[in-house]
Amino acid sequence: VFAPRALREQAWAWRTAALAGPLYLIGLRHAWLEVLGPSAIGLLALGLATLSIGAATAVRARGPEAKGARRVAMVWLTASAAGFVTLAIPLQLSNEWITVGWALEALALTALWRRFDHTGLKYLALGLGSAVMVRLLMNPYVLDYHPKSALPVLGWLTYTYLVPAVCLLGVWFLLRTEEVSRRRSWERSILGEKLPLLANYAATGALLLVFAWINLTIFEYFAPGSELVIPFDRLPARDLTLSIAWALYALVLLALGMWRQSTALRVTSLALILGTSGKVFLYDLAHLGDLYRVASLAGLAISLIVISLAYQRFVFRRQTPEEAR
Known part of the structure; x- marks a missing residue:
């Protein structure tokens, strides 16, 4: 942002600046652990995300005048911030909160894709959505997150499954009208030119999460002990x-x-x-x-x-x- 104007007009300079943050994280993480310990290590990644967002905000005032370079600067810095947030969630949170955090981030990235129309943001959002589905639908350890709730319908299963389901529905809503028209040529050769397949993928994930929540809530209600298990009796x-x-x-x-x-x-x-x-x-x-x-x-x-x-x-x-x- 404070570099000479000739350098600020180069798209590669902004890509380099966005990629520098992850390199700094390696050394900063070691220093953080030595001084402060691991209890709040996620704040380091959030701090770097804040710097990236601040740089993206400053682009509006001191960024490149060329439209292409300005767009590259905004998208790459925003994606860098999103990457730090993605990393901060598992570093700081645990169990279902990782899944909920990734689901909320997937929705936010899709909203950014609507704003900037950058393919990377869309696929990063879908990647996070896929990770959410895997963690909730194919992860047997999800049953060990918490003991049986006193109020099954209002317990931890509800926000663990329904919040991501709502986020995936939001991803579907944001993708459905713009996905086909914004496809690049290489995407059309794979996905075609008619159906919003990625939006439908997100909607399918939401329906599966709701179905899983229904079944697990019933299993929890009828569970004889204090643990949530999938019964075969x-x-x-x-x-x-x-x-x-x-x-x-x-x-x-x-x-x-x-x-x-x-x-x-x-x-x-x-x-x-x-x-x-x-x-x-x-x-x-x-x-x-x-x-x-x-x-x-x-x-x-x-x-x-x-x-x-x-x-x-x-x-x-x-x-x-x-x-x-």
Whole structure:
């Protein structure tokens, strides 16, 4: 920012300045640990992120006059700050807070992509979103983060899964209208020119996180001890609750699909209701008895009736003579 104007007009100079921060971090981290210890090491990365943001802000006043170089300066300094924040989160936080922090950062990076249209910001956001999905959907250690909550629906599982789900929905919302039009030529050769595949990927992740939260919350409620585990034994009340929850989630997805006229959501809801039907007939009925069996069949029948009526009313309805014109 304070270099001679001739140097400030060079895009490579701003790239070099943005990349210098990570190199400084190596030596500064060693000095920090020697003097202050590891308890607040994340503040070092946040401090470097603050410097990068300050430099990006100063670009507006003393940055290059050339539009291309100014854009490079803003994007690279902002990306450097985002990288430091990404690093600070696992250095300072633990367990679910790493996941929540990365999800919030993915949303913020997508908002920056909307502002600057830099491909790197978009893929960094999607990379963080993918890390969030892996940590919450494929990480068995997530069950060991905390003991069973006293109020399962309001416990730690709720913010651990629903906050990232909302963030991924935000990523979808920000990507969906601009993703296709902003694709570079190399992206079009891979992703095509019609569908917002990356936005749909984020939305799919959000739906999976909500589905995982539903199942884990039910498992937590019926867990006999103080630990959250995925059970493999048979418990009629829990199995029936799972089937009802799956059916209700399918109905919600169907309603959203019809409201937004989304074929993908309707197909997802149909697949889920078919999975629920298979679970009821192949698993639940073999082990449920008395009122549980009746309730399971009644709930499934009501769900199927509602879905069939909804499809007949909104999807397969006949056109009136006025609409046909």
